[in-house]
Amino acid sequence: MPSLSYQERxxxxxxxxxxxxxxxxxxxxxxxxxxxxxxxGSITILILAQIILQSIIAIATRNRLxxxxxxxxxxxxxxxxxxxxxxxxxxGMALLWVHSMHDELNAGHMGLHFLSVFFAVLMLAExxxxxxxxxxxxxxx
Amino acid sequence: xxxxRNTIRELRAVREMTQQQxxxxxDLTRQTVIAIEGDKYSPSxxxxxxxxxxxxxxxxxxxxxxxxxxx
Numbered sequence: 001m002p003s004l005s006y007q008e009r010x011x012x013x014x015x016x017x018x019x020x021x022x023x024x025x026x027x028x029x030x031x032x033x034x035x036x037x038x039x040x041g042s043i044t045i046l047i048l049a050q051i052i053l054q055s056i057i058a059i060a061t062r063n064r065l066x067x068x069x070x071x072x073x074x075x076x077x078x079x080x081x082x083x084x085x086x087x088x089x090x091x092g093m094a095l096l097w098v099h100s101m102h103d104e105l106n107a108g109h110m111g112l113h114f115l116s117v118f119f120a121v122l123m124l125a126e127x128x129x130x131x132x133x134x135x136x137x138x139x140x141x
Numbered sequence: 142x143x144x145x146r147n148t149i150r151e152l153r154a155v156r157e158m159t160q161q162q163x164x165x166x167x168d169l170t171r172q173t174v175i176a177i178e179g180d181k182y183s184p185s186x187x188x189x190x191x192x193x194x195x196x197x198x199x200x201x202x203x204x205x206x207x208x209x210x211x212x
Binding site: 066068139 | 180182183
C-alpha cells in the first residue's frame, strides 16, 4: 500500500464521516416519516464529524501541500458530483411529475419531503465526488 | 494513459536525490513525483520545465513524447 498524501487522507476522512451519517440516516428515514429536527440533526452531526476528523488528519500530517495533480483530481471529483446532482434531480422531478399526475402529493408534507430529498441528493453527490477522487488517485491521469 | 515517458528516476539516481527532495524543490507532493516517474501523470508544462531546471538538463532529456501506436 503506497503512502497516502494529505489530500487522500482527508478524502478518506470525508468519506468516513459521510457514510457514518448517511447510512444510519438512510435506514432511519425509511423506517418512518422524516422530521425537520431529524434532518437538521443529521446535518449538524455531519458538520461536526467532518470538523473533528479533518482536524485530526491535519494535526497528524506534517506536509499539507496541495499541488497541480491534487487540483486536477479535485476538479474531476466535482465533475462526477455535479453529474450525480443533475441526474438525481432529473429523476426526482420525473417522480414528482408522476406523483402529481396521480394526486398523491400531500401539500402539508411537501416542504419536508423536498428537504429530505435534497439532503439525500447532496449526500449521494458528495459520496460520488469523494469516491471518484479516491479512484483518480490510484489511476493514471 | 499518458504517452509521455520520462527519465526522472535515472536523473535522480545519478544525483543521489530522493523523491521527497525533488518534490520539495518543485513544490509537488512526493505522491505526485511517484505518479510522474511511473508515467501515471503528465505534469503541466511549467512543472516539466522546473523539473528539467532542477536537473540542469534540456526538457527533452527529461520528457519524451511517444506518439500513437508506439506503445
